[in-house]
Amino acid sequence: MRWTPGGKRSANLEDRRGVSGGAKLGLGGTLILLALSLVFGRDFLSQLGGEGVGLPGAQAERASSPEEDRLVDFVHFVLDDAQVVWAQELRRKGQTYPEAKLVVFTDSVRSGCGFGEAAMGPFYCPADQKAYIDLGFYRELKARFGAPGDFAQAYVLAHEIGHHVQTVLGIERRVRQQQRARPGEENALSVRMELQADCFAGVWAHSTAKRDLLESGDVEEALMAASAIGDDRLQKSATGKVNPETWTHGSSAQRVAWFKRGMKGGRIEDCDTFAAGAP
Ligand SMILES: [Zn+2]
Known part of the structure; x- marks a missing residue:
């Protein structure tokens, strides 16, 4: 991605690296x-x-490496860029966009949705409207999931911001209600939610392409990441078996398809994963 390290700091990034999520006074x-x-x-x-x-x-006393500093700079950049795009997109629809916060943590963190751990991967909490990420996930993405590259990292962040957009639009609340009303469809509804967040990440990617921020290979990096964290791929590597009933995020192919769809059209309307016949 074309960006400049050491640029503007996002007012929405909460740096909690080195702060224990356990017994913090x-x-x-x-x-x-x-x-x-x-x-x-x-x-x-x-x-x-x-x-x-x-x-x-x-927290300032905690040692950070030049690589990590650069990564934090990148996260600042992507966070602001994605939220500027969403503010524009929602204004186009006559809606306001309250910005999400992003908490960067190490190992464990307290969130409005309870105790969070690095092993859970990045997540978004609708209760406090904050996304949470341990930067160690990016190392995993590269080493364990075979998805390196800055645009793979950007996609992960854009997916979490996608969940914030769902919360702002009331989609998240509606889906939680449906899940309570129809427990048998809980996982299927979760898959639709997650695929929509992938599509929303694609909507942001569309804007970055239009503004000429993408370098060759960037889109492939995002697609590789979307594919690497598909439920079928993760299940197969964990248990050797694939059981679609238990999916919560969608298959590799579905995740890639919805990201592509968002990226192609660049509009929120292209992301109706709740329509009959989808995903
Ligand atoms: Zn998600």
Whole structure:
């Protein structure tokens, strides 16, 4: 992708790398302990040990590599670019677009949807309208899933922002209601949701192509990533068997097809994965 490292920082990125998702006190808790220390003349803060107190600035001491710095720059860039595009697309439809936050974390994180772990992969939480990613996933994408490249990374992020768009449009809420009403179709509805997020990622990709931000091989990188994290592929490598009943994200072929469809048309209307006969 054509972009410039060290560019503008996104106001929507929450960098929580190196902050423990487990026993984090936060500033409020720290202040209470500080007050107790002053009142009782004892140092309650130091009894906690240095880790996980959540003092501002604590995360800055964590070592980061030049590769990781560049990756964080890229995430800033993609996050803002995708959200500018969605704000335009929704304005075209007479709707406003409240921006999502993106939390970058290491290992584990507290979210509005409960405790999140790196092993779960990137996720979006409708309750706090934040997407969450451990950058280690990008290493996995390359090493374990065989999907390297910056546009593969961009696709993953754009997919999560796609879930935010679904939340903004009320699609997420409607689908959750349907899932509660018809538990037998829970997985099938989940697949349609996920494929729509892939299609929305494609809508953003369409815009990047139009603005000449793509380099040769970028689209293939995204398609490779979409294919690598298809349910059939993941199931086969994990258990040797494929069971479509249990799918929640769709097959490799479906994920690729919907990304392509979004990318071709570049319009939200092209992404009706809930229509009869789809996906
Ligand atoms: Zn998803």
